[in-house]
Amino acid sequence: xxxxxxxxxxxxxxxxxxxxxxxxxxxxxxxxxxxxxxxxxxxxxxxxxxxxxxxxxxxxxxxxxxxxxxxxxxxxxxxxxxxxxxxxxxxxxxxxxxxxxxxxxxxxxxxxxxxxxxxxxxxxxxxxxxxxxxxxxxxxxxxxxxxxxxxxxxxxxxxxxxxxxxxxxxxxxxxxxxxxxxxxxxxxxxxxxxxxxxxxxxxxxxxxxxxxxxxxxxxxxxxxxxxxxxxxxxxxxxxxxxxxxxxxxxxxxxxxxxxxxxxxxxxxxxxxxxxxxxxxxxxxxxxxxxxxxxxxxxxxxxxxxxxxxxxxxxxxx
Amino acid sequence: xxxxxxxxxxxxxxxxxxxxxxxxxxxxxxxxxxxxxxxxxxxxxxxxxxxxxxxxxxxxxxxxxxxxxxxxxxxxxxxxxxxxxxxxxxxxxxxxxxxxxxxxxxxxxxxxxxxxxxxxxxxxxxxxxxxxxxxxxxxxxxxxxxxxxxxxxxxxxxxxxxxxxxxxxxxxxxxxxxxxxxxxxxxxxxxxxxxxxxxxxxxxxxxxxxxxxxxxxxxxxxxxxxxxxxxxxxxxxxxxxxxxxxxxxxxxxxxxxxxxxxxxxxxxxxxxxxxxxxxxxxxxxxxxxxxxxxxxxxxxxxxxxxxxxxxxxxxxxxxxxxxxxxxxxx
Numbered sequence: 001x002x003x004x005x006x007x008x009x010x011x012x013x014x015x016x017x018x019x020x021x022x023x024x025x026x027x028x029x030x031x032x033x034x035x036x037x038x039x040x041x042x043x044x045x046x047x048x049x050x051x052x053x054x055x056x057x058x059x060x061x062x063x064x065x066x067x068x069x070x071x072x073x074x075x076x077x078x079x080x081x082x083x084x085x086x087x088x089x090x091x092x093x094x095x096x097x098x099x100x101x102x103x104x105x106x107x108x109x110x111x112x113x114x115x116x117x118x119x120x121x122x123x124x125x126x127x128x129x130x131x132x133x134x135x136x137x138x139x140x141x142x143x144x145x146x147x148x149x150x151x152x153x154x155x156x157x158x159x160x161x162x163x164x165x166x167x168x169x170x171x172x173x174x175x176x177x178x179x180x181x182x183x184x185x186x187x188x189x190x191x192x193x194x195x196x197x198x199x200x201x202x203x204x205x206x207x208x209x210x211x212x213x214x215x216x217x218x219x220x221x222x223x224x225x226x227x228x229x230x231x232x233x234x235x236x237x238x239x240x241x242x243x244x245x246x247x248x249x250x251x252x253x254x255x256x257x258x259x260x261x262x263x264x265x266x267x268x269x270x271x272x273x274x275x276x277x278x279x280x281x282x283x284x285x286x287x288x289x290x291x292x293x294x295x296x297x298x299x300x301x302x303x304x305x306x307x308x309x310x311x312x313x314x315x316x317x
Numbered sequence: 318x319x320x321x322x323x324x325x326x327x328x329x330x331x332x333x334x335x336x337x338x339x340x341x342x343x344x345x346x347x348x349x350x351x352x353x354x355x356x357x358x359x360x361x362x363x364x365x366x367x368x369x370x371x372x373x374x375x376x377x378x379x380x381x382x383x384x385x386x387x388x389x390x391x392x393x394x395x396x397x398x399x400x401x402x403x404x405x406x407x408x409x410x411x412x413x414x415x416x417x418x419x420x421x422x423x424x425x426x427x428x429x430x431x432x433x434x435x436x437x438x439x440x441x442x443x444x445x446x447x448x449x450x451x452x453x454x455x456x457x458x459x460x461x462x463x464x465x466x467x468x469x470x471x472x473x474x475x476x477x478x479x480x481x482x483x484x485x486x487x488x489x490x491x492x493x494x495x496x497x498x499x500x501x502x503x504x505x506x507x508x509x510x511x512x513x514x515x516x517x518x519x520x521x522x523x524x525x526x527x528x529x530x531x532x533x534x535x536x537x538x539x540x541x542x543x544x545x546x547x548x549x550x551x552x553x554x555x556x557x558x559x560x561x562x563x564x565x566x567x568x569x570x571x572x573x574x575x576x577x578x579x580x581x582x583x584x585x586x587x588x589x590x591x592x593x594x595x596x597x598x599x600x601x602x603x604x605x606x607x608x609x610x611x612x613x614x615x616x617x618x619x620x621x622x623x624x625x626x627x628x629x630x631x632x633x634x635x636x637x638x639x640x641x642x643x644x645x646x647x
Binding site for chain 1: 348441442443444446447486487488489490491492494495498499502505506509510619620621626
C-alpha cells in the first residue's frame with residue numbers, strides 16, 4: 001500500500017509530491033504510470049481563472065491512500081470521483097470539503113479511478129460569488145456551516161460533464177478551453193444545488209454573528225481533548241454565555257448534529273485516523289481517546305463505521 | 318438602441334413597442350469584459366443595424382440568430398461588402414475594426430444571442446495559437462461570402478437556455494457567462510475540426526446551404542406529428558433524396574432522422590426540466606402516443622428515464638453524513 005500524506009493547498013506542489021511518493025517523473029504536467037505501478041495518468045492543469053485542477057485517470061497495482069491533513073490555509077476542494085472495480089461495478093460521488101479539515105480516501109488496487117479535483121481559496125470563492133444576488137447568502141451559509149462537508153452521489157449531469165472533461169479524444173489544442181468550461185459548469189452546478197438546498201431548509205437560520213462566535217468557542221472547547229470526559233453542556237453553555245437549551249438548539253443548527261453526537265463523531269474520526277497512521281494499536285487508541293475498555297471502544301467504533309477497529313488494522317497490513 | 322425604438326430601457330431590458338413590432342431584448346454585463354444580449358423579437362419593417370468601426374479597440378461581436386421562418390427573403394444590398402443577412406448568416410462573427418451592417422428581414426420572428434468580447438480575452442480563453450488559426454480562417458471564409466457555421470442542435474440547446482425574458486438561476490451571471498463561453502467553444506471546436514477534416518462544406522453552394530437550413534428548421538419545428546418524409550424534404554430542398562441525405566449529414570453531422578430524434582429528445586428534456594409538465598404530457602408533446610416508447614428512447618439518449626430526470630433535479634443530495642469518511646474508503 002502507498003500512503004500519500006499532504007496538507008498542500010497548491011495543486012502544483014501536491015502534484016510534485018505525488019510524483020515523489022510514486023517515484024515517477026513528471027513530463028509536461030503529466031505523470032504517466034509505468035507498468036510496474038499501474039496504468040494511466042495524473043494530470044495537473046492551471047486554468048486562467050485561477051483554478052487548479054488535478055485529473056486522475058488510472059488504475060494501480062497497489063492500494064493508494066490519499067490522506068489530507070489539516071492546513072492552516074482555508075481552501076475548498078470540490079472533487080468528482082468515479083471508481084470502477086475489476087468486476088465493472090462503479091461508484092461515483094461528489095465531494096466538497098475545506099482544507100482546515102482532514103480527510104482521506106482510498107483507491108483500491110486494480111480499481112479504475114477517474115477523478116477531477118478542483119481547488120480554490122476562500123478568497124477565490126468570495127470573488128466568484130461576489131456579483132451574484134445569491135452570493136452573500138451562499139457565502140454566509142458556507143462560513144456558518146464551516147467545516148461543511150458535502151458528499152453526494154453523482155448524477156447524470158455531473159457524469160456527463162466529467163466525461164467531457166476527461167475524454168482523451170479531445171484534441172490537445174482545445175484542451176484548456178474545454179476544461180475551463182467544464183470546470184465552470186461543475187462549479188455552477190454544485191453551488192446552485194447548495195443554494196437550492198438552503199432554500200429548501202425552510203427554517204432560515206436566525207443566528208447573530210456574536211452567537212455564532214460563541215458557539216464556535218464552545219465547539220473548540222468540546223473537541224479540545226478526547227482523553228477525558230467531554231465538558232458538560234452546562235459548562236459549554238457558560239463558555240458560550242447562553243442558556244443550555246439555547247446552546248443545544250444553536251449547536252445543532254450550526255454543526256448539524258446534537259452536541260454529544262458531534263463529539264462522538266469527531267472522537268471516532270480521530271480514532272480511525274490514529275489506526276490508519278499505524279502508530280497506535282487498538283488498545284492504545286482506546287486509551288488515548290478516553291474509553292474505559294477496548295470493548296466499549298469497539299462498540300462505539302462499529303456504530304459509526306460499520307466495521308471493527310481490528311478490521312482497519314488488518315486491512316493495513 | 319432603446320433610443321431608436323423610442324422606448325425606455327429598464328434594467329437593461331427593452332420591450333419592443335407595438336407600433337414597430339413585438340418581443341424583447343435583454344442585455345447583461347459580465348466579468349472579463351464580456352457582454353451578452355438576447356432577444357426574441359419580430360419587426361414590422363426590415364431592420365438594418367450598422368456598427369461603425371472603432372480604430373482604437375478591437376473586440377468581437379458574435380451573433381447567433383435563428384429566424385423562425387421557412388422562406389428566405391432576399392434582401393437588396395446583400396451584396397455590399399460587410400453587410401450580412403441574418404437569415405443566411407445565422408452564426409456570424411465580426412470585428413469592431415470594420416464597419417458592419419446586419420440586416421433583418423421584416424415580419425420574421427428571430428431569436429438571437431449576441432456576445433461581445435475583447436480580443437485579449439478571446440486569446441487567453443482559446444489560446445493564442447488556436448485563436449490565430451481560427452480567426453484567420455474564419456474571416457477569410459467570411460470575406461469569400463461563405464457561411465462558415467450554422468445553428469444546429471448543440472447551439473440551439475444553449476440558446477434556448479439563454480433566450481428568456483428573465484433568467485431564473487441562483488447564479489444568474491455565472492449561468493449566462495458559462496453558456497456564452499460554451500457557445501464560443503462550440504464555434505471554435507466545430508469550425509476548426511471541420512476545417513481540418515477538409516470540410517466538405519466548402520463544396521456546397523451558398524444557395525444549397527440556405528435550402529438545407531430551411532430543411533433543418535422544418536425538421537425540428539414541430540415534434541408533435543410524424544416527421545416529414547425524406548421525399549417531402551427533398552422536394553422542399555429541390556435536390557435529390559441522395560444528395561439531400563449526403564449534404565445534410567455533412568452540414569449537421571448526423572443523418573436526417575438521427576438528427577430529428579436527437580432534437581426531439583432534447584426538446585423533451587428541456588420541457589421536463591422546465592417543471593411545468595408531467596412526463597406523460599411531455600411524451601405527447603413530442604409525438605409519442607406510447608409512453609413506454611418515449612421512456613425507452615429518452616433513456617437511450619440520456620441514460621436515465623424521464624421520471625428520473627424530474628426527480629433527480631429536485632433531490633438536493635445535501636447532507637453532512639456521519640459516514641462520509643467511511644463510505645469514501647469502502
